Amino acid sequence: SAVISQKPSRDICQRGTSLTIQCQVDSQVTMMFWYRQQPGQSLTLIATANQGSEATYESGFVIDKFPISRPNLTFSTLTVSNMSPEDSSIYLCSGGQGAFSTDTQYFGPGTRLTVL
């Protein structure tokens, strides 16, 4: 198993600013992901964080808005850039050991972001 921590746990930000969220895993994981959970909604995958290379973004998400870094197998960051109130969500980091045909994905506690 893996234990995932995120910082900050919550933040209130002003429109037009940027916030970087950190995700730390207590063991090496092959895959790391960033999800968004808008109020009352399910999780939507933003991107796959790839070690040492550019993240792979899902449709509707772009690198300029959500730059992601993954310098090693246990750490990743997500930046929410030029924020607007529509970015108010919970952002979740997750990690797993392999292909998800069979493997479990572990989640961090989330970062609750409010944009004013």
Next chain:
Amino acid sequence: GNSVTQMEGPVTLSEEAFLTINCTYTATGYPSLFWYVQYPGEGLQLLLKATKADDKGSNKGFEATYRKETTSFHLEKGSVQVSDSAVYFCALPNQAGTALIFGKGTTLSVSS
């Protein structure tokens, strides 16, 4: 591509009542199926999973059976507790097997 449809809530039950939360899926092949739970103010936790047809996943008194005939993975518990109040998500891998697709979530409220 793969998809999952989950019974929408909220579901409100009294303590010790029987719980069923329906989940059906569409998928290529027979991927693993998962139930995740999100307690108030916390992140998602894996509740149970099944990796092949007819498998039964179980944990904390919850069960779900992978039924390929009906493409379902319904979550059940014989006697719910107040502490089971949470949001429950059914999930399966995307077609590439690289990430999870989640249902919309079902909110369960259990009162004493």
